[in-house]
Amino acid sequence: MMTREEAYIELTKNVENKNLLKHMFSTEAVLIRLAKHFDQDPDLWGLAGLLHDIDYEETKEQPFVHSLKGAEMLASMGFPEELVYAVKVHNERHGLPRISLLDKALYATDPMTGLIVAGALIRPDKKLSGVDVPFLRKKFDSKSFAKGADRQQILMCSELGLSLEEFLGYGLEAMQGISEALEL
Numbered sequence: 199m200m201t202r203e204e205a206y207i208e209l210t211k212n213v214e215n216k217n218l219l220k221h222m223f224s225t226e227a228v229l230i231r232l233a234k235h236f237d238q239d240p241d242l243w244g245l246a247g248l249l250h251d252i253d254y255e256e257t258k259e260q261p262f263v264h265s266l267k268g269a270e271m272l273a274s275m276g277f278p279e280e281l282v283y284a285v286k287v288h289n290e291r292h293g294l295p296r297i298s299l300l301d302k303a304l305y306a307t308d309p310m311t312g313l314i315v316a317g318a319l320i321r322p323d324k325k326l327s328g329v330d331v332p333f334l335r336k337k338f339d340s341k342s343f344a345k346g347a348d349r350q351q352i353l354m355c356s357e358l359g360l361s362l363e364e365f366l367g368y369g370l371e372a373m374q375g376i377s378e379a380l381e382l
Contacts, residue, residue, distance in 0.1 A: 199278060205245050208275060212252050220380050222248050224311035224373050225304070231372035232303045232358070246281045246304055250288055265289035290351070302357040309347040310355075310369050313337070316344035318382045326370070326377045334366045 200208070213219055226247035233243035253268035269286035273279075284301045287294040288308055296302045314329065317337055321328040337343045338352070355365035373380065 199242070200245070200275065202241070202245065202248070205248055209249060209252055212271075213255055215255060218251060218254060220315075221311055222251055223376060223379055224315070225250060225307055227372040227376045228307045228311060228369045229300075229303055231368050231375075232307070235368060236299055236303075236358075238299060242278065242281055243300055243303070245277070246284045246300055247307065249277075249281075250285050250304055250308065252285075261289070262291050264291075266292065296354075296357065299358065302354065306352055306354045306358065306365065307369065309351045310365065311373065313344045313347035313352065314366075314369055314373050315380070315382065316347065324382065326374045326380070326382045329370060329374075331363055331367050331370060334370065335363060338362065338366070 209219075209222070213222070224247075226244045229243040229247035230240045232238075233240040249268070249272060250265075251268065252271055253264060257264040257267050265286050265288055269282045272285055273282045280298060280300060284298065284304045286292065287296050287301050288304045290305070296305055314326070314334065317329045317334050318324060318326045338349065352365070353362060355362060358365070360368075373382075
């Protein structure tokens with residue numbers, strides 16, 4: 199399996215958008231935190247988060263191709279099937295079942311990172327340090343806030359045996375840990 203550094207090089211060959219890269223860094227950090235919680239391989243989970251949207255710039259106008267192309271790319275690079283499948287099923291348009299903990303974690307984490315970023319951006323200092331779980335929980339219930347963060351998808355954290363508050367807590371902690379890279 200590639201190292202994180204090698205995977206990052208492959209990623210930047212396919213993704214140029216700075217905000218998309220930050221989303222992928224966020225997803226990576228949260229999945230590493232969740233892997234530690236569930237006693238899973240943090241390197242494998244982190245790479246799944248880092249690379250899950252490797253095809254997005256190529257497929258953004260073709261949502262039914264997104265994640266299938268990414269999974270194909272990652273398989274051709276020699277990534278383990280568990281990672282490849284998790285990337286493939288994070289796009290619900292394909293109707294594929296989420297089987298492993300990694301599948302479920304990536305699926306629920308993907309939109310949660312956007313909710314957390316939006317929470318930071320409405321703070322006066324625009325920093326993650328001023329965000330807490332009760333604030334995020336309140337914003338989660340506001341349908342007009344961070345409309346792109348699919349609430350039903352985030353609530354699938356229940357498939358992991360986590361409450362929404364626990365899930366938001368792990369996500370916030372992980373993202374606060376890389377706040378400098380996120381410029382938040």
